[in-house]
Amino acid sequence: MSTEHPWVTPVTADLLRGFVDVEATARGLLPHRLTAQARRQIPDNQLAMAEAQPSGVRLAFRTRATMIELDTVPTKRVYQGFPPPPDGVYDLLVDGRLTAQATVGGGNVWTVTDMFTKTAVLAEGPPGTARFADLPAGEKDIEIWLPHTEITELIALRTDAPVEQALGSGRRTWLHHGSSISHGSNATHPSATWPALAAAEGDVELVNLGFGGSALLDPFTARAMRDITADLISLKIGINIVNSDVMRLRAFTPAVHGFLDTIREGHPTTPLLVVSAILCPVQEDTPGPLVPASDGGTLRFTATGDPAERTAGRLTLNVIRDELARIVHQRATDDPNLHYLDGRDLYGEADYAEFPLPDEVHPDPAGHRRIAENFARLAFGDGGPFAAKTG
Template identity: 55%
Template sequence: MTITPMTQAFIRGAEECEATRRGIRPHRLPKRVRDVFADQQLQAMEVQPSGVRVVVRTSARQIQLVTHPHRIAYPGVTRPRGAVDLVVDGELLATDRLTGGDAIEIDLATGASELVPGSPHVSRFENLPVGDKTVELWLPHNESVELIELRSDAPVAPVAQRGPIWLHHGSSISHGSNATSPARVWPAVAAREAGVDLRNLGFGGSALVDPFMARVIRDAPADVISVKLGINVVNHDAMRLRAFVPAVHGFLDTIRDGHPDTPLLLVSPIFCGLHEDAPGPCMIDPASIGTGQAQFVVAGDGDADTSQGRLTLTIIRAALADIVEKRDDPALHYLDGTALYGAQDAVDLPLPDALHPDTASHELIGQRFATHAFARMGLSGLGVG
């Protein structure tokens, strides 16, 4: 087997790679952001490489990726392990579920944490198609990994950037919560459907209209940009309407400083019965701990008066649509998130934890996004959709 050490030349969809004693660790946010905005939730989410993949050109029939996973575990709450997906010439062929690695176990009742060390993991894929091909190994969306080496029965080479770059920012749903593997996260589904090169800036619990995130988007290469805002603002109870509207305007203004004419899509939240008409905050229902399926509930007063500016998803959607309508920006578009997953979808494919879609719903959202965003929102001129 040919052994190839991991370098950033083989990585797609990451901002940068940190050198570790084992190899490299992909990051989705630049070091300057990680150093200054040291929120623990954001730090934990950005290092989970949702949308990041190892990409090579090779004639190999066997390929192995050696990683050292790192994950957060909650005793009493069942969470599927991360996975590495094999995609060859755009087709998802196989999934390898991670084992081993290090775990930080957090007691939801007390907040106490404990490090449980483990061993590296080898993702083995055999019987790859004959001939020269592009192989993508999509890294786990719900665990961080150190990349150690690639083993193959033929040489591998980096692949030059090709195709339009789609940069997407969103919440845990964009990050991939409840999807069973990384290539099944809805932005990954949409990217393969449309033939674009994904950079996923979806961060669980962290789509909060942060100015630094707008600057990251401003400074990043992109041929098309989408920003999905609202659900985290509501379930954190982070803003009132008076603060939210100018914050979104400022977020868009900053993006436009670096991308004045780039097609930009503002997307409102998908349907979520928990917060359609009830303000946040929300939390995990303590009664669901230990049942194997965590459930989210509204922690505050669900009947609180929204006339004082408290936000619900219904209010958020109206505000975002109005923002787009009032801006003099022909390259700015609005997409109602309920066109991706609506009230009837919640009946047919209910959210398992009342907040996040399952794998089938991720597939549905991804396919619909490819249709609505790239074909119906005036973005097909980029050669996508």
């Protein structure tokens, strides 16, 4: 750093928002999006990696600094046989506005050698620094959103002026759980995932439990959500259950009831919105499992199930949407704060025609913006289940 007397601030939980737990490491602090108890019950590398990728997690502090450096150890994920993804982006917001971005090269690399079994090999690497220079002068609120695609071990914060813990925002806390789309797949930077964009529109504090490939109604996730303080809760259910082909209708229905029952143990009257999957043509009426393939170096997915087996309980997105709507309608008789939103109202046929899914499953950055706009309107807007109460 160019300044002669930099301030060095250890990164502690007091500087973080959007996390569920933190783990002290040999070099610093590792944010998690599931509790330690839940992490002990994770059955696969996919979720273990996803929950440690800090989608929605950000540092928040006040400072007069015009130069900020954040030392981290990123852990990147690459797929054998495919080009490595670009380095994850760190977004720096000044008073709520995106002002600067940085990346950190190097770090650890998980190489996924088998996309079906999720087998991966870890190669360790050195730490690096995200550097933000020429920031506006004067006292200001800073947020640094961590890369949503990289596990990020936080080491130290260096500035050319002192750092103070940010005051509470006074905003409501929105707890959201979903799949890779909620996690941020194909979003180009962390404050541009659809939940982050929708949270900004709704003026709420986001806790994002979007886990790539892992929105599977796991009981430990429900228990974690039960115990997290939140003013608003949403669950996006469907796509991972279909594309992983993990259950049939007979198991799905009680699993949804159990997930909702567990959340209601800790949040008996909190507005709770159940959201079905967005439009995904390859899975609308075709069961999983979903199979990845390379199309000229581009990753694409195709469903391999037999649509005729829906009568035997095989799940598709349309089957799940119908069942979720029925479950919510049934439960809402005794739970007036439970609501349902059809995911095709967030991204439907017209949106698909305008912004096709590049890999047949995940929206592109423009698709994320469209989903966020529709969610903000339907959930946070006038008459929506998350609308701010007045008076």
